[in-house]
Amino acid sequence: xxxxxxxxxxxxxxxxxxxxxxxxxxxxxxxxxxxxxxxxxxxxxxxxxxxxxxxxxxxxxxxxxxxxxxxxxxxxxxxxxxxxxxxxxxxxxxxxxxxxxxxxxxxxxxxxxxxxxxxxxxxxxxxxxxxxxxxxxxxxxxxxxxxxxxxxxxxxxxxxxxxxxxxxxxxxxxxxxxxxxxxxxxxxxxxxxxxxxxxxxxxxxxxxxxxxxxxxxxxxxxxxxxxxxxxxxxxxxxxxxxxxxxxxxxxxxxxxxxxxxxxxxxxxxxxxxxxxxxxxxxxxxxxxxxxxxxxxxxxxxxxxxxxxxxxxxxxxxxxxxxxxxxxxxxxxxxxxx
Amino acid sequence: xxxxxxxxxxxxxxxxxxxxxxxxxxxxxxxxxxxxxxxxxxxxxxxxxxxxxxxxxxxxxxxxxxxxxxxxxxxxxxxxxxxxxxxxxxxxxxxxxxxxxxxxxxxxxxxxxxxxxxxxxxxxxxxxxxxxxxxxxxxxxxxxxxxxxxxxxxxxxxxxxxxxxxxxxxxxxxxxxxxxxxxxxxxxxxxxxxxxxxxxxxxxxxxxxxxxxxxxxxxxxxxxxxxxxxxxxxxxxxxxxxxxxxxxxxxxxxxxxxxxxxxxxxxxxxxxxxxxxxxxxxxxxxxxxxxxxxxxxxxxxxxxxxxxxxxxxxxxxxxxxxxxxxxxxxxxxxxxxxxxxxxxxxxxxxxxxxxxxxxxxxxxxxxxxxxxxxxxxxxxxxxxxxxxxxxxxxxxxxxxxxxxxxxxxxxxxxxxxxxxxxxxxxxxxxxxxxxxxxxxxxxxxxxxxxxxxxxxxxxxxxxxxxxxxxxxxxxxxxxxxxxxxxxxxxxxxxxxxxxxxxxxxxxxxxx
Numbered sequence: 001x002x003x004x005x006x007x008x009x010x011x012x013x014x015x016x017x018x019x020x021x022x023x024x025x026x027x028x029x030x031x032x033x034x035x036x037x038x039x040x041x042x043x044x045x046x047x048x049x050x051x052x053x054x055x056x057x058x059x060x061x062x063x064x065x066x067x068x069x070x071x072x073x074x075x076x077x078x079x080x081x082x083x084x085x086x087x088x089x090x091x092x093x094x095x096x097x098x099x100x101x102x103x104x105x106x107x108x109x110x111x112x113x114x115x116x117x118x119x120x121x122x123x124x125x126x127x128x129x130x131x132x133x134x135x136x137x138x139x140x141x142x143x144x145x146x147x148x149x150x151x152x153x154x155x156x157x158x159x160x161x162x163x164x165x166x167x168x169x170x171x172x173x174x175x176x177x178x179x180x181x182x183x184x185x186x187x188x189x190x191x192x193x194x195x196x197x198x199x200x201x202x203x204x205x206x207x208x209x210x211x212x213x214x215x216x217x218x219x220x221x222x223x224x225x226x227x228x229x230x231x232x233x234x235x236x237x238x239x240x241x242x243x244x245x246x247x248x249x250x251x252x253x254x255x256x257x258x259x260x261x262x263x264x265x266x267x268x269x270x271x272x273x274x275x276x277x278x279x280x281x282x283x284x285x286x287x288x289x290x291x292x293x294x295x296x297x298x299x300x301x302x303x304x305x306x307x308x309x310x311x312x313x314x315x316x317x318x319x320x321x322x323x324x325x326x327x328x329x330x331x332x333x334x335x336x337x
Numbered sequence: 338x339x340x341x342x343x344x345x346x347x348x349x350x351x352x353x354x355x356x357x358x359x360x361x362x363x364x365x366x367x368x369x370x371x372x373x374x375x376x377x378x379x380x381x382x383x384x385x386x387x388x389x390x391x392x393x394x395x396x397x398x399x400x401x402x403x404x405x406x407x408x409x410x411x412x413x414x415x416x417x418x419x420x421x422x423x424x425x426x427x428x429x430x431x432x433x434x435x436x437x438x439x440x441x442x443x444x445x446x447x448x449x450x451x452x453x454x455x456x457x458x459x460x461x462x463x464x465x466x467x468x469x470x471x472x473x474x475x476x477x478x479x480x481x482x483x484x485x486x487x488x489x490x491x492x493x494x495x496x497x498x499x500x501x502x503x504x505x506x507x508x509x510x511x512x513x514x515x516x517x518x519x520x521x522x523x524x525x526x527x528x529x530x531x532x533x534x535x536x537x538x539x540x541x542x543x544x545x546x547x548x549x550x551x552x553x554x555x556x557x558x559x560x561x562x563x564x565x566x567x568x569x570x571x572x573x574x575x576x577x578x579x580x581x582x583x584x585x586x587x588x589x590x591x592x593x594x595x596x597x598x599x600x601x602x603x604x605x606x607x608x609x610x611x612x613x614x615x616x617x618x619x620x621x622x623x624x625x626x627x628x629x630x631x632x633x634x635x636x637x638x639x640x641x642x643x644x645x646x647x648x649x650x651x652x653x654x655x656x657x658x659x660x661x662x663x664x665x666x667x668x669x670x671x672x673x674x675x676x677x678x679x680x681x682x683x684x685x686x687x688x689x690x691x692x693x694x695x696x697x698x699x700x701x702x703x704x705x706x707x708x709x710x711x712x713x714x715x716x717x718x719x720x721x722x723x724x725x726x727x728x729x730x731x732x733x734x735x736x737x738x739x740x741x742x743x744x745x746x747x748x749x750x751x752x753x754x755x756x757x758x759x760x761x762x763x764x765x766x767x768x769x770x771x772x773x774x775x776x777x778x779x780x781x782x783x784x785x786x787x788x789x790x791x792x793x794x795x796x797x798x799x800x801x802x803x804x805x806x807x808x809x810x811x812x813x814x815x816x817x818x819x820x821x822x823x824x825x826x827x828x829x830x831x832x833x834x835x836x837x838x839x840x841x842x843x844x845x846x847x848x
């Protein structure tokens with residue numbers, strides 16, 4: 001694998017986890033400033049084997065195993081980024097990110113502002129998030145709503161291999177900190193074609209994954225794939241649902257959402273993160289502000305319940321996760337409203 | 338082009354209106370949205386804006402005359418039509434012109450009258466309501482009759498029109514017709530495409546009208562419900578024609594717009610004189626709209642709510658002293674007379690909090706306990722009883738109540754009380770003592786559970802607990818209650834609570 005990647009043509013089918021791995025690998029090859037640091041990213045090759053073999057290939061100076069100290073992982077990475085490197089910090093599970101909250105929110109997000117533009121913080125923080133894998137309390141959480149309130153922070157959550165590649169490349173290029181969220185249940189369950197060669201997908205741009213006329217569904221992560229399944233099932237009933245993949249949580253692509261809502265006049269937002277104060281709340285408010293007179297039905301949300309965590313017991317986890325059947329029902333009701 | 342202006346429907350239960358005053362005369366030019374007539378349908382006088390810019394050709398209805406809603410009241414020549422129409426200051430008077438044109442050819446007159454932008458020919462007044470600068474002239478937001486319907490304000494209002502349409506439920510936010518909600522998109526599209534919601538059959542859940550239904554109706558053309566008369570925003574408030582008919586069987590059908598303007602002495606149908614047969618003995622005072630409404634509502638209240646009555650005697654010596662001590666400074670500071678009424682209302686809302694069932698409405702579905710405490714105060718304005726409402730009286734101090742009441746009384750004196758001032762009451766306090774009464778048996782405002790009167794304060798020797806005889810200022814407080822909602826125990830509890838609170842008030846308190 002060399003820098004001639006750009007000359008490759010065609011597409012390759014791969015899983016989400018392979019997309020992360022190959023994109024990181026390409027970046028390490030392409031750009032000497034790129035380095036990866038985190039828990040078990042070196043000798044262990046990451047708990048999902050994303051960085052397997054990287055230590056041998058790129059050496060311990062660029063593939064850095066860290067202690068179990070998230071504040072340090074992000075704090076050190078911030079310093080590296082401000083001094084010209086392109087660190088990719090990994091938080092092994094999003095559930096562990098809390099100790100780094102101050103570094104991310106208090107430091108990284110404010111670097112450019114505080115230094116009046118003298119310093120930027122071109123840092124990528126990657127972390128697997130989300131449930132549905134029987135990971136229980138410490139391996140299932142969604143964290144986007146905790147961070148999306150913070151100006152200065154960019155949050156992306158791509159859900160397909162092609163989007164992961166394009167957005168991870170864009171995140172590495174981004175001169176400011178990017179929180180890069182990977183839904184762990186999609187790691188090996190989602191496959192897709194990935195264009196060869198280097199490319200980026202603009203941050204802040206949603207994608208209409210399925211066109212439709214009767215209702216708009218905005219989602220991301222694992223829920224997006226369920227929503228697509230649900231929408232496809234409803235095709236046989238003559239119900240046409242448009243599915244918008246948010247991809248970037250902040251900045252949010254108002255234009256695409258509003259265009260779709262103005263077309264279908266109905267909106268359902270689905271996310272796994274808790275409903276209260278979640279991404280859906282912001283989207284709902286935005287649509288109410290900008291497109292109230294286009295709405296032909298109340299905005300609906302399907303989201304995680306307001307319980308402190310995803311339980312370990314299977315019934316508890318199933319209860320937390322929105323099922324595809326529930327999505328079908330909600331879409332049907334909305335379309336018929 | 339001429340526009341026929343019809344009597345607007347100022348509220349969902351209103352079937353007729355009286356031209357109180359013409360603000361323009363024939364030949365005057367009028368701007369779109371400019372008020373040109375004052376219509377009185379009830380306790381509220383509303384100025385009605387012109388839907389077009391033009392020149393008044395004819396005023397069909399005389400001042401003081403009552404006509405059904407929808408009946409033509411005036412003709413306005415649009416500005417564009419000015420060239421075709423003889424100048425209003427020409428030799429013939431405007432009505433002569435109309436008569437002449439009618440005389441020359443009825444067909445011609447009919448054609449002219451129906452020479453309207455859309456089928457139906459009857460340009461109503463509600464069209465521009467959405468943008469209308471004149472609040473009073475809106476097609477009928479919470480209307481005047483809702484004064485008392487408004488007791489149910491935050492909740493559902495059930496039609497009060499003689500029970501002929503009890504199943505029609507119209508939410509007070511105006512967002513539904515026949516219980517079917519209309520979405521913002523539907524209302525916007527209906528307005529843009531001038532589709533009359535009443536004529537669209539919905540294909541959504543429970544027959545809800547969807548945005549696509551509106552687009553389909555607009556595409557299908559006039560026969561499918563494109564209406565000139567009622568803009569969508571109005572349609573939210575104005576019941577569809579079918580409902581009106583059901584709701585007011587006695588109301589005569591509206592005059593066909595094509596014929597009325599041609600009549601030289603237009604006699605709107607439905608105003609037939611009662612006395613063509615024999616002269617009545619003695620003088621007959623015609624019913625004013627206000628008198629009619631009062632009569633209707635009093636009968637309705639007495640017929641539907643079984644009234645029970647109770648009374649207590651309150652020692653208001655200390656309240657009296659308190660008020661006497663504060664009143665001069667208060668009037669100086671706020672320009673409002675400090676009467677005893679705000680003290681009574683304050684005590685009443687505290688008692689209502691302790692007895693929430695007294696702040697409720699009886700409905701067929703159940704007893705609706707209101708969240709808001711909106712206290713109506715009975716005042717005489719212009720010789721007519723009105724009951725403007727102090728909203729959220731429970732959130733106001735005595736001072737706040739005094740200022741709110743002062744504003745309402747002042748508005749009442751100036752005839753400026755609007756529908757909003759009169760709607761939404763949940764309980765009523767009537768200071769009958771101001772007229773010297775020592776005992777009253779008030780009639781409930783329909784939809785409310787209680788009304789208290791505070792009677793004249795008289796100094797009397799009173800035997801106190803320690804057997805001492807003292808001269809005290811005593812006042813009777815009377816309570817009428819809807820016995821369907823509460824029983825004697827609750828009512829007595831409420832009244833003795835009120836008594837306790839009034840007697841506990843004193844000069845040490847804070848306004």
